[in-house]
Amino acid sequence: MESHMRIFLKVWRQPSASASGRFVEYTVEHVSPDMSFLEMLDVANEGLIAKGEDPIAFDSDCREGICGACGFVINGVPHGPDRGTTVCQLHMRRFRDNDRLTLEPWRAKAFPLVKDLVVDRSAFDRIIQAGGYTSANVGGARDGNAILIPKPVVEQAMDSAACIGCGACVAACKNASAALFTAAKVSHLSLLPQGQVERTRRVVAMIERHDAEGFGSCSNEGECEAVCPKEIPITNIARLNREYFRAMFVVAE
Ligand code: SF4
Numbered sequence: 001m002e003s004h005m006r007i008f009l010k011v012w013r014q015p016s017a018s019a020s021g022r023f024v025e026y027t028v029e030h031v032s033p034d035m036s037f038l039e040m041l042d043v044a045n046e047g048l049i050a051k052g053e054d055p056i057a058f059d060s061d062c063r064e065g066i067c068g069a070c071g072f073v074i075n076g077v078p079h080g081p082d083r084g085t086t087v088c089q090l091h092m093r094r095f096r097d098n099d100r101l102t103l104e105p106w107r108a109k110a111f112p113l114v115k116d117l118v119v120d121r122s123a124f125d126r127i128i129q130a131g132g133y134t135s136a137n138v139g140g141a142r143d144g145n146a147i148l149i150p151k152p153v154v155e156q157a158m159d160s161a162a163c164i165g166c167g168a169c170v171a172a173c174k175n176a177s178a179a180l181f182t183a184a185k186v187s188h189l190s191l192l193p194q195g196q197v198e199r200t201r202r203v204v205a206m207i208e209r210h211d212a213e214g215f216g217s218c219s220n221e222g223e224c225e226a227v228c229p230k231e232i233p234i235t236n237i238a239r240l241n242r243e244y245f246r247a248m249f250v251v252a253e
């Protein structure tokens with residue numbers, strides 16, 4: 001017979017950015033070890049709705065670790081205890097019966113709270129809009145073998161492109177820096193031939209937008225790399241810095 005767990009939750013409840021927030025305790029019964037963390041919250045919310053109470057607000061979409069919509073802090077760690085795992089891919093078998101879990105939203109000035117565990121991450125969209133693209137119309141997709149790119153470069157670029165924009169790196173950083181996110185986007189395009197033409201303009205525009213959104217500076221703590229569900233390495237930030245210094249000595253495109 002399948003065993004079930006009881007989980008004690010302490011959840012940050014805040015109706016809106018302008019309202020005050022507080023932790024509220026809940027007990028979730030009959031939690032299957034096979035449930036994902038978000039499915040456990042679905043069960044908790046069904047109970048709240050049945051009692052006529054407001055369900056806990058949290059973001060999710062794909063629930064398979066690829067969209068970046070989900071994310072909150074579990075017992076002090078963005079996305080919870082498993083490395084390289086989004087909260088939607090975290091399973092309750094990772095926890096024990098009667099575990100006590102504290103859930104909080106990302107806390108950063110540039111990510112204003114919307115409700116409970118949901119924050120507004122549109123600042124990331126504006127960083128992408130500032131330069132995370134190739135503006136030239138190059139027509140339809142070319143044959144994959146028409147532009148020869150060394151395999152190690154392709155691998156590096158694709159590793160950087162794996163960033164899903166979840167914001168955990170910001171939540172983990174004591175400076176609330178989005179350096180790892182910005183670095184992943186800048187690296188992806190600066191490594192590939194298609195991204196070379198606008199390389200200088202791009203890095204300057206994206207860093208200026210990053211700072212204007214209120215994200216802090218990177219002080220090389222490495223917390224971002226430790227919590228990133230896509231395991232984006234901090235070497236991307238070193239590349240971002242090199243790209244920026246290069247841009248300072250290159251005539252604007
Ligand atoms: S760098 Fe990692 S933690 Fe930061 S937004 Fe991208 S996937 Fe999320």
Ligand code: FES
Nearest residue numbers: 061063068070088
């Ligand atoms: S819901 Fe898409 S990554 Fe978690």
